[in-house]
Amino acid sequence: MSSILEVRGLTTQFSGPKGYVTVVENVSFAMKPGATLAIVGESGSGKSVTAMSLLRVLPEPPARIAAGKVLLSGKDLLQLGEQAMRRVRGRDISMIFQEPMTSLNPVMTIGGQIVEAIREHRELSADEARAEAVALLDRVRIPDAGHRIDDYPHRLSGGMRQRVMIAMALAGRPKILIADEPTTALDVTVQAQILALLARLQSEFGMGILLITHNLGVVAQIAQRVLVMYAGRIVEEAPVRDLFQDPLHPYTEGLLGATPRMYQDAEAGARHRLIDIAGIVPQPDQLPPGCAFAPRCPKAFARCREERPALLPTRDGRQSACFLTQNTAASA
Amino acid sequence: MQGATQGAGRNRIVRFLVRRSAQAGLTLLAIAVLNFVIVHLAPGDAIDVLAGEFGGADAQYLDKLRRSYGLDQPIYVQLFQYLFNVVQLNLGFSFRNNMPVFDLIMTRLPATLLLMVASMLLSFTAGLLLGVFSARRVNTFADDAVSVLALLCYATPLFWFGLMAIVLFTVKLNLLPGNGMYTIGSNLGWFAATLDVARHLVLPACSLALFHMAVYTRLMRASMLEVYGLDYIRTARAKGLSQRRIAFRHVLPNAILPMVTMLGLQVGSLLGGAVLVETVFGWPGLGRLAFDAILQRDHNLLIGILLLGSALVVIANLITDLLYAWLDPRIEVA
Structure with a gap:
């Protein structure tokens, strides 16, 4: 099946005191219609900037998209003018954000904000749009939607607000929903509800989801393919099952080691100990000359510190940016 | 229900x-x-x-x-x-x-209220528009020009501006009257009389408004820029809204809240400014009455005016609080 969204060589930079700093470098991936692709990585790995670059909602300046193509059904979004881009936002691609508490306008009713999104993209009268907004609130399981529609955001809990954000994102019937850490700010029980809701809406609307998260547990629940990002670059790409069973990149291994698991270690008998990855993600303007992960990598050797490994196919349609996996792939 | x-x-x-x-x-x-x-x-x-x-x-x-x-x-x-x-x-x-004193104040109050309300409306509206204009073109030449203008208005002494305005618009150009509240000795119908007062109002109201317009411009610009950086503006952009709609429907209603606070605070200093403006323009209001009262040690009159000024400020703050509750649904009057 052909891709609905294809990103090629996306590079995003921010201007700093000493010139432009590259925050996302040469990111390429493809999404199939109706599928869920996850981008995982620690804070500062560039995953949110990648997502916002696709919709071009980063403030420019200081941000600039320095290179790459974002092909939506073959049309390069990076070449579109502001007017044309506006018709993409909310209609072809919608986005929900990490902080439901601050992502809604506090002085506008939630109905007003949803109606606004509906009427931006569809030719409906005010009454029709309001009816549609109530229907959308119903679909995201907000109880008593007919009354709730006139509430201001501060009357709603975080989970409810995220549902409102989702309803608003659905207003233009998008083909792709970008969910940037949609459950990070929520209680665990609410997280599960929101994820279940996203999965159900995905099948109802047939939209693709690009899920940005640092939580591998969330990835396991709803994604089919996973991109692992580190310091602005993709270091591994794999189907979700393969990634969990057989991580290729030491960074992915580290992430998995730091994720609580309930079932995988049953045969080991012992309690699974969480192992953290020593050190922190380097600042984008202080990347080491070789592999960006080398200073934290338990398996790093001399070549890692001098030469940067490219992202290369390994096996089963997977990719990895590590000399170790590339050597085994070559010798196997 | x-x-x-x-x-x-x-x-x-x-x-x-x-x-x-x-x-x-x-x-x-x-x-x-x-x-x-x-x-x-x-x-x-x-x-x-x-x-x-x-x-x-x-x-x-x-x-x-x-x-x-x-x-x-x-x-x-x-x-x-x-x-x-x-x-x-x-x-x-x-x-x-x-x-x-009460009767004396009441004969002068309408003139001062007219001057104050006119200059408040003027400074608030102009400051709001300039602030929005500036914030939407941040770091451009137009933005810098507005900032310089605001700084000039901020730094220009009120009485000097008033005198220069009289020199230019009254003496040189003969466009607007520069003294008093109405043309003396004229016998006009209500419409012509209103127009006459309005013509007399222009210079004093503008002089009094100038300083506060500068304050509002800077405040509105800063407030707009702050709101532009907030999460819900990113949401609005991700919805595909136009820049204009984002500025006027999402940024402005949130950015205006500090302006309303300033409006309540402005009333007190406006009364102080009225003393100068009324003296320069011969406006028959409370400000000049207060000025004369000081010179004449007319204590009763002076503290009467001061008390009335305080009452105006208190009332203005009450209105501000109500306005706030109306503008921001998160604030509920209690």
Whole structure:
């Protein structure tokens, strides 16, 4: 099946005191219609900037998209003018954000904000749009939607607000929903509800989801393919099952080691100990000359510190940016 | 259901007003005491000034005058007498103008209110528009130009600007009147009379508005830029809204809240500015009355005006609070 969204060589930079700093470098991936692709990585790995670059909602300046193509059904979004881009936002691609508490306008009713999104993209009268907004609130399981529609955001809990954000994102019937850490700010029980809701809406609307998260547990629940990002670059790409069973990149291994698991270690008998990855993600303007992960990598050797490994196919349609996996792939 | 919530809202507002009015009453009483004490700390009284104007008078006559006006009483007796009167809205008698202070103030109040309201509307609207204009073009030449303009208006002394405006628009260009509130000796219909007052209002209102326009411009620009950086503006952009709609529907209604606070604070300093403007433009308002009252040691009149000024500020703050609750649904009056 052909891709609905294809990103090629996306590079995003921010201007700093000493010139432009590259925050996302040469990111390429493809999404199939109706599928869920996850981008995982620690804070500062560039995953949110990648997502916002696709919709071009980063403030420019200081941000600039320095290179790459974002092909939506073959049309390069990076070449579109502001007017044309506006018709993409909310209609072809919608986005929900990490902080439901601050992502809604506090002085506008939630109905007003949803109606606004509906009427931006569809030719409906005010009454029709309001009816549609109530229907959308119903679909995201907000109880008593007919009354709730006139509430201001501060009357709603975080989970409810995220549902409102989702309803608003659905207003233009998008083909792709970008969910940037949609459950990070929520209680665990609410997280599960929101994820279940996203999965159900995905099948109802047939939209693709690009899920940005640092939580591998969330990835396991709803994604089919996973991109692992580190310091602005993709270091591994794999189907979700393969990634969990057989991580290729030491960074992915580290992430998995730091994720609580309930079932995988049953045969080991012992309690699974969480192992953290020593050190922190380097600042984008202080990347080491070789592999960006080398200073934290338990398996790093001399070549890692001098030469940067490219992202290369390994096996089963997977990719990895590590000399170790590339050597085994070559010798196997 | 809807009616019930509306009724509850009205009740809440009535309760709020009652409680705040009681607070305001106490505040004003305290201000009356302070005003009285401060004014009486200054040396000299109305009789001294009168004596000076007569070119001297014998001490016995002055004592007699003091006795007849009650100025020979100890300060605290005068204070209690004054407060007792104030509570009954009796602000005393202006011996200089030979008129009850309350009546005197009421004859001058409309002119000052007109000047204040006009210049508030002007400065608020102009500052708002310039701030929005500037914020939407941040770091461009237009933005810098507005900033320089605002700085100039901020730094220009009020009286100097007033005088220069008279020189330019009245003396050189002969476009607008530069003195008084209406053309003396004219007998006009109500429409022509209104127009006449409006023409007289332009220069003093603009002079008085200038400084505050600068304050509003800078405040609105900063406030807009702050809101532009917030999460819900990113949401609005991700929805595909136009820049114009984002600016006016999402940024502006949130950015205007600090402006409303400033509006309440402005009333007090506007009254101070009115003294200058009314003096320069011969506007027959309270400001000039206050100025004359100081020179003439007309204590009753002066503290009467000060008290009225305080009342205006208190009322303005009450209105500000209500306005705030109306603009921001998160604030509920209580």
